[in-house]
Amino acid sequence: MKIFKASKSEEEKLIEGCIAGKRDMQRLLYDLYAKKMMVVCLRYASTSFEAEDIVQEGFVKVFSNIQNFKRDCPLEFWIRKIIVNTALKHLRQKSLLTVSHETEEVENLSSGNYNLNDYSMDELLGMIQSLAPRYRMVFNLYAIEGYNHKEIAEMLGITEGTSKSQYSRARAILQNMLVNQDKQYQENVISKQ
Amino acid sequence: MSSANNKEYGELEQSMWRRFQDAEAMPDPDVWSRIEHTLVIQENAKYKKRLLFYRQLAAACFVLFILAGSALLMHFKQDQEHATLATAQREQTTINEADLPVTMPAQEQTIAAATPAKVPAQPEVTPSAVETIVSDELIYNAHPADEVKSQEPTYSLGNTIAANSTATIDAPQTTDMGTIAGSTKSSSTVIGGYPETAKGTIARQENYMPASQAIAAVPDSYTSPSAINPLLRRNATLGTYDTDKLATDNVNKPEVALALNTPGADNKQEKTAGSNSRWNLGMAYGSSYFDQNIAIPGYTITPPRIMIVPDPTVARQPPGPSISAESEENMRDARIEFEENTQAAMSFNVDVRTGFRIGKRLKLLSGLGYSQNSSKTKTNYIVEQFIFKPRTNERSKLQPTTVFLPSLHTFTTDSISVTKTKEPFDVDYSYQMLSIPVGLQVEGNLSQKWYWYAMGSTAVNFLMQTAIKAANPEISDVTYRFTDDSPFRRVHFSGNVGLGLGARISDAVSISFGPVFRTFFNSMLTDDNAVATQGRPYTIGLNMGINYKLDQ
Numbered sequence: 001m002k003i004f005k006a007s008k009s010e011e012e013k014l015i016e017g018c019i020a021g022k023r024d025m026q027r028l029l030y031d032l033y034a035k036k037m038m039v040v041c042l043r044y045a046s047t048s049f050e051a052e053d054i055v056q057e058g059f060v061k062v063f064s065n066i067q068n069f070k071r072d073c074p075l076e077f078w079i080r081k082i083i084v085n086t087a088l089k090h091l092r093q094k095s096l097l098t099v100s101h102e103t104e105e106v107e108n109l110s111s112g113n114y115n116l117n118d119y120s121m122d123e124l125l126g127m128i129q130s131l132a133p134r135y136r137m138v139f140n141l142y143a144i145e146g147y148n149h150k151e152i153a154e155m156l157g158i159t160e161g162t163s164k165s166q167y168s169r170a171r172a173i174l175q176n177m178l179v180n181q182d183k184q185y186q187e188n189v190i191s192k193q
Numbered sequence: 194m195s196s197a198n199n200k201e202y203g204e205l206e207q208s209m210w211r212r213f214q215d216a217e218a219m220p221d222p223d224v225w226s227r228i229e230h231t232l233v234i235q236e237n238a239k240y241k242k243r244l245l246f247y248r249q250l251a252a253a254c255f256v257l258f259i260l261a262g263s264a265l266l267m268h269f270k271q272d273q274e275h276a277t278l279a280t281a282q283r284e285q286t287t288i289n290e291a292d293l294p295v296t297m298p299a300q301e302q303t304i305a306a307a308t309p310a311k312v313p314a315q316p317e318v319t320p321s322a323v324e325t326i327v328s329d330e331l332i333y334n335a336h337p338a339d340e341v342k343s344q345e346p347t348y349s350l351g352n353t354i355a356a357n358s359t360a361t362i363d364a365p366q367t368t369d370m371g372t373i374a375g376s377t378k379s380s381s382t383v384i385g386g387y388p389e390t391a392k393g394t395i396a397r398q399e400n401y402m403p404a405s406q407a408i409a410a411v412p413d414s415y416t417s418p419s420a421i422n423p424l425l426r427r428n429a430t431l432g433t434y435d436t437d438k439l440a441t442d443n444v445n446k447p448e449v450a451l452a453l454n455t456p457g458a459d460n461k462q463e464k465t466a467g468s469n470s471r472w473n474l475g476m477a478y479g480s481s482y483f484d485q486n487i488a489i490p491g492y493t494i495t496p497p498r499i500m501i502v503p504d505p506t507v508a509r510q511p512p513g514p515s516i517s518a519e520s521e522e523n524m525r526d527a528r529i530e531f532e533e534n535t536q537a538a539m540s541f542n543v544d545v546r547t548g549f550r551i552g553k554r555l556k557l558l559s560g561l562g563y564s565q566n567s568s569k570t571k572t573n574y575i576v577e578q579f580i581f582k583p584r585t586n587e588r589s590k591l592q593p594t595t596v597f598l599p600s601l602h603t604f605t606t607d608s609i610s611v612t613k614t615k616e617p618f619d620v621d622y623s624y625q626m627l628s629i630p631v632g633l634q635v636e637g638n639l640s641q642k643w644y645w646y647a648m649g650s651t652a653v654n655f656l657m658q659t660a661i662k663a664a665n666p667e668i669s670d671v672t673y674r675f676t677d678d679s680p681f682r683r684v685h686f687s688g689n690v691g692l693g694l695g696a697r698i699s700d701a702v703s704i705s706f707g708p709v710f711r712t713f714f715n716s717m718l719t720d721d722n723a724v725a726t727q728g729r730p731y732t733i734g735l736n737m738g739i740n741y742k743l744d745q
Contacts, residue, residue, distance in 0.1 A: 021236070023229070030225055035217035042218060052224050060231045093490070093724055116208040121216055124209070143206040144213050171205065178205075 011075055018066045026063050033076060034059070037083045042125050043140050044087035046133075054090055058083040084145060088155065091133050119181070127177045135170035142167050238532060245537065249482050249733045253708045256735050260706055261694060268642070268696070472743040473548040475558070479709055481734020483540040483566035485622055487717055489528045489600045490725035516609045523611035527574035527596035538567040538621070540732060542711075544630065548740070554635050558650065562628035566732065571617045572596065575667055577610040593667050595620050601680040601722055618665040624681075624717070626654040632689065639694070646705060647692040654685040654713075680722035686714040691736055701742045709736040 014032075017025025034055060041051035041058070061082050069078055116124060128136060137156060141147045142163075147155070149163040156163070516524070546560030576599050578591040588607075596611070597620065632650020639645055659673040659681050673679035693707015711734075716727035 023232075026232070027225065030228065034220050034224070036215075038218040038220040039213060039216040043213065052220050055220050056224050056227050056231065059228050060235070063228075063232060064235065116212050119212075121212070121218070124212060143209050146210075171203075175205065 015066060015069060015071075015075065018063055029062075030059055033079050036076070037079065039121075039125075040080060040083050041087055043128050043144065044084070044091060044136065046129055050090070054083065054087045057090070058086040061086060084141075088137060091137055092156075094133065123181075127174055130177070131170050131173060135166055135173065138163055138166045139170040139174070143171075234529065234532065241533075245484075246733075249537070253733060253735060257693075257706070257708055260735075264694075264696060264706075471550045473550075473556075473740050474743055475544075475546045475548060475560075475738050475740040477542075477544045477546070477705075477736055477738035479542040479544075479734045479736040481540050481542065481566075481709070481711070481732040482537040483568060483624075483732045484537040484728075484730055485535075485566070485568040485624070485717055486728030486730045487535075487597075488725040488727055489531045489596060516611075520609060520611040523574055523613055524576075524596065524609070526613075527572065527576070527611060528600075530572055530574065531570060531596055534572065535568060535570040537732075538569045540564065540566040540734070542628075542732075542734070544628070544738075546630065548634065554637055556634040556636065557632075558634055558648070559629070559631045562630055562652065564626045564628060564654070566624045566626070566730070568622045570597070570620045570622075572620055572663075573613050573617045575612050575614060575665070577612065579608045579610070592669055594671075595661075595663055595668060597622075598661060598671060600724065601718065614665070618663060620661065620663045623658075623660045623662075624656060625658040625660075626685070627657055628652040628654045628687075630689065636695070642697050644695045644697070644703075645692070646695055646707070648690070650689045652687050652689065654687055656681055656683055656685060680718055682715060682717060682719050685717075687711055688714065693736065695740070703740045704738065705740065706735065706737045709734055 014025055014029050018029055037058065038051060038055055041054040042048060045051035045054055058079075062079050065082075069075065128139065131139060134156075138152055141152045141155065142149065149160045149167070152158075152163045153160040158166075542562060542564035544560055544562035546558045546562075548556045548558045551557050572595050574596055575593045576596055577593045578599065579588055580591065599609075630650045630652035632648055634646055634648040636644050636646040655675065656679075657675050659679060661671040663670065673681060675683060689709060689711045691707055691709035693705055695703050695705035697703045710731070712731040713729050715729065716723055717730055718727055
């Protein structure tokens with residue numbers, strides 16, 4: 001599929017078309033941003049199916065509310081914000097169902113140099129997805145979306161301290177995973193030799 | 194996100210951010226078709242809602258039109274009946290007159306008001322002032338029935354006895370006084386009528402006793418004005434009845450007018466009653482259509498699918514209850530079905546309100562109300578939930594429900610089965626509320642009898658009971674009372690607007706009717722339980738009320 005990069009005026013046409021409810025314009029907008037948003041959703045969701053559900057719900061919200069887009073920020077940023085909020089809402093509903101892993105003890109490792117380029121995207125996503133929902137949310141919001149702990153606390157309805165502690169736990173779990181992965185890789189290499 | 198630049202990231206965060214910055218993943222091609230499907234459903238729902246609103250508005254207008262038409266028809270029919278009754282009474286009186294040697298008492302006579310009534314003399318007779326009759330001297334009609342009947346216009350001028358009731362009658366000079374007296378009686382009612390009387394066609398009067406005798410024969414009870422009505426009777430007992438004084442005395446005028454049943458008296462009386470009334474009590478009944486506006490969440494359950502796991506040796510528990518593909522499909526259909534089939538249903542509201550007039554046209558209203566709002570749907574799906582007991586690991590089944598009920602709660606079950614029934618069944622939702630409304634009403638007169646009103650009010654509503662009843666033996670009814678742990682809000686705020694017409698059926702009592710619209714300012718479900726975007730419920734209906742003025 002040809003990748004459609006919208007210029008400013010094209011983006012404006014796209015928005016106007018979506019406001020008018022033109023299905024072809026909605027499809028174009030979807031094609032333009034769906035892939036990026038899918039990765040965002042994969043980071044928050046536990047499964048790719050769940051991520052697709054969030055994408056679906058998020059884009060429906062985008063199309064239903066696009067007339068409210070103030071144009072004071074890039075369209076991609078606005079869509080991303082909606083998708084993130086949808087994902088959070090999704091996880092908030094579901095978090096009551098899942099067994100919390102928050103009590104498990106995690107060994108704190110010293111920060112080291114991580115070359116994540118050695119890991120595939122699926123591996124990285126898998127590591128984030130394997131975190132408990134609360135940790136996953138806080139980690140995504142802080143490390144990747146760039147929110148601070150105060151903002152995260154407001155978004156999730158927790159205290160700033162809780163956000164910080166959950167983030168440090170999530171970070172420690174990920175570090176452990178990376179160390180284990182490295183060990184396993186080295187063992188595999190040694191056994192092959 | 195504005196603070197992102199100010200933060201210090203470790204190596205891990207920076208690496209992660211770099212990797213995910215421009216990462217892309219292709220979603221399933223099916224996702225777009227699902228989005229498109231949802232958009233189509235949304236558009237249809239919007240269209241359907243608009244259509245429903247216009248349908249209800251049209252229905253309300255139609256009902257209002259029918260009611261207004263019926264009321265007007267009844268009103269005019271009553272007037273017509275009154276007119277017919279009056280004519281019949283007059284005819285009856287005429288017949289009685291024919292039988293009686295002495296005719297009607299003075300109250301049935303018409304005497305011109307204020308200025309002395311000049312009865313034109315007949316051409317053959319030289320007109321001259323013959324006799325002056327003071328109002329308390331009564332004039333008797335000695336005409337036969339047919340003559341009286343032909344004089345209806347004279348009667349229809351009204352049964353008014355003027356306060357200054359001096360009637361000067363020009364009568365023929367040629368007749369003797371006795372005859373004149375008789376003729377006078379005749380001419381006073383004939384007024385421009387029967388030349389044969391003036392001509393002295395005595396033959397016709399042979400059937401009647403002479404006027405002087407007739408006067409003499411009349412009993413006092415007929416001739417006394419105090420006999421006419423109680424007020425005059427009272428005056429008579431108090432002293433001499435002076436009509437001139439009455440005529441000039443403005444204070445007594447309304448009383449006299451009232452006593453004499455003149456139309457002007459009614460007007461003044463009504464005005465006085467209306468202006469003095471500050472408090473009133475009203476009871477209203479409104480039937481309406483209620484839209485509960487509850488949305489079922491688009492996503493409530495997670496199928497147990499295998500996700501991307503970095504380490505295949507690490508086993509992961511799927512989040513949420515497990516559900517088969519068929520059940521998942523059924524669940525989706527059930528949600529769509531709920532959105533499509535849920536309809537506003539017949540509801541009612543009863544209010545008792547006290548009104549206090551705070552201006553010429555403005556009224557402050559408050560009171561107590563009770564409403565029962567209903568909504569209904571037709572469904573094909575039954576939701577069964579299963580849980581495993583923690584220690585024994587036994588699988589137990591919860592009471593089956595419809596998609597509506599489990600969707601109000603977050604699932605806490607281990608597995609869910611959604612089955613489709615052969616025949617669709619009804620599910621009724623009813624909400625009983627106790628309301629305390631406070632509002633303002635503006636009203637104005639359309640006519641002496643009819644008035645218009647427009648009202649606006651706010652109310653605090655306490656949800657006393659919520660009942661969900663399914664017409665399926667497998668599903669038991671659910672009822673939440675005010676004190677129960679319910680997903681519904683206990684306290685709701687609402688706003689009412691309405692307008693309509695009212696009719697005064699007496700000085701104190703009036704009835705009113707008109708369309709009314711009520712919208713709630715919050716959703717039925719509490720925020721914690723609203724897993725999907727909730728709309729605000731509203732009702733459209735027809736209000737009928739009866740008002741009673743307390744301080745007449």
